[in-house]
Amino acid sequence: MVLGATTFRQFVAMLADADAEPEVRDPWVTRMLDMPTTVVSSTLTEPLDRPDATVVGGDAVEAVARLKEESPVPLRSHGSLTLNRALMAAGLVDRLQVTVFPVITGRTGTDPVLGGAADYDLELLEQRTLDGHTVELVYRPTPHR
Incomplete structure (x- = not known):
């Protein structure tokens, strides 16, 4: 780690x-x-x-x-x-793991997690639902051309 x-x-x-x-x-x-x-x-x-x-x-x-x-x-x-x-x-x-928590905060103006990064294409490698609501997604990033 x-x-x-x-x-x-x-x-x-x-x-x-x-x-x-x-x-x-x-x-x-x-x-x-x-x-x-x-x-x-x-x-x-x-x-x-x-x-x-x-x-x-x-x-x-x-x-x-x-x-x-x-x-x-x-x-x-x-x-x-x-x-x-x-x-x-x-x-x-080599892999980008994204965990989606289904919450709407009502706030505006928050910065994206990878804001300012280059553009990437994401190939979905794995997906699973953790608790019936939260989803874990694993992608392979490649620079977008």
């Missing part, structure tokens, strides 16, 4: 409660807790608050490209819009 510094701090805070009662923890939380984590940051230093967490400095795109070449398993990036936008622009994203 690859995270930016801010997302890592949010991740640690979110999982702090999950650590307290492992018998009631969702399986995805257990997976995330057990997953080695690389934090791309110019502000954080080791040691971090999570076991198996490593800080990588420097250019995030170069760091992730290197990790992608070295890793025997696929990498996952969670939460950091800045990091994910940069990885998309560099062509380092």
Whole structure:
């Protein structure tokens, strides 16, 4: 798993409660807790608050490209819009997972999640309904031509 510094701090805070009662923890939380984590940051230093967490400095795109070449398993990036936008622009994203929550907020003027990004064609690879309402979609992005 690859995270930016801010997302890592949010991740640690979110999982702090999950650590307290492992018998009631969702399986995805257990997976995330057990997953080695690389934090791309110019502000954080080791040691971090999570076991198996490593800080990588420097250019995030170069760091992730290197990790992608070295890793025997696929990498996952969670939460950091800045990091994910940069990885998309560099062509380092093989799959894009979108979770659709059916809520109408009534607000206007909110920015799109990938606003300002290049145009991509999305090939649907997987889809599933999680709870009868929420839908998880997995796409393969390719730059639009």
